[in-house]
Amino acid sequence: DAGITQSPRHKVTETGTPVTLRCHQTExxxxxxxxxxxxxxxxxxxxxxxxxxxTDKGEVSDGYSVSRSKTEDFLLTLESATSSQTSVYFCAIREPHRREQFFGPGTRLTVL
Amino acid sequence: DQQVKQNSPSLSVQEGRISILNCDYTNSMFDYFLWYKKYPAEGPTFLISISSIKDKNEDGRFTVFLNKSAKHLSLHIVPSQPGDSAVYFCAASGGRGSYIPTFGRGTSLIVHP
Structure with a gap:
């Protein structure tokens, strides 16, 4: 397994609260x-x-921000969570010059 | 507009038979295609890929076929096993942002014993 972990694995939060998800890699x-x-x-x-x-934006970046202060950690922040951000979030890593990505186990986020 | 389409949300196959999962794309700049497999409560895992310079790539029971003129690829699993039951995502990359894949919506494969 590629060394990718995500935390937390599950989170329930309320609308309007900030949430940060962490992706950590050892590769x-x-x-x-x-x-x-x-x-x-x-x-x-x-x-x-x-x-x-x-960092750069992807297809659905509205309402999300990211930070990467160390190679091994990539943080995803929802500044003010909304119910539409209830989802399963996956982090992935990729080696240079290769196309395939390796995914973490995911974080299930529920925004009430 | 979907650039990568998996038009069958689900597929049911008997154990031992062939499973064929299909994928269509619209962007002619795509030059590399990948299949990922996903079990419930786990992250997707890379399964097999193919470059546009080839029309077939085989890895054990899994074969991917690419028809560039039709902008179509398919994943064949022979023989299918119950452990193959999962969601399969097709992905394509190339052109601008070339190493960032665009994913299809997935096909849920169920292999019955």
Whole structure:
């Protein structure tokens, strides 16, 4: 298994509260990604990072921010959670010059 | 507009038979295609891929076929096993942002014993 962990694995929160999800890798890979998975939508890219402090927006970035202050950690923040952000969130990493990604186990977030 | 389409949300197959999962794409800049497998409560795992310079790639029981003119790829699983029951995602990348894949919505495969 690629060394990717996500925390927390499950979280229930209320509308309007801030939430931070953490992705941690032990592979020292430069490229990291945050996706959300929803029924009928597959996997949609939220944000990605191509190095420390280097991040960019994905397809569904509204309402989300990210930070990467260390190679091993990529944080996803919902500044003010909404019910539409109830989802399963996956982090992924990728080696340079390879196309396949390796995914973490996911975080199930419920916003009430 | 979906650039990667998996038009069958689900597929049911008998153990030992062939499973064929289909995927269509619209972006002619895509040059690399991947299949991922996902079990419930786990992250997706990479299964097999194919470059646009090939029309077939095989790995054990799994074969991916690419028809560039039709913008179509398929994943064949022979023989199918109950442990293959999972959601399969097709993904494509290439062109601008070339290493970032676009995913289809997935096909749920159920293999009956």
């Amino acid at each position: 020292n890979h430069r490229y990291m990604y945050w996706y959300r998975q929803d029924p009928g939508h597959g996997l949609r890219l939220i944000h990605y990072s191509y190095g420390v402090k280097d």
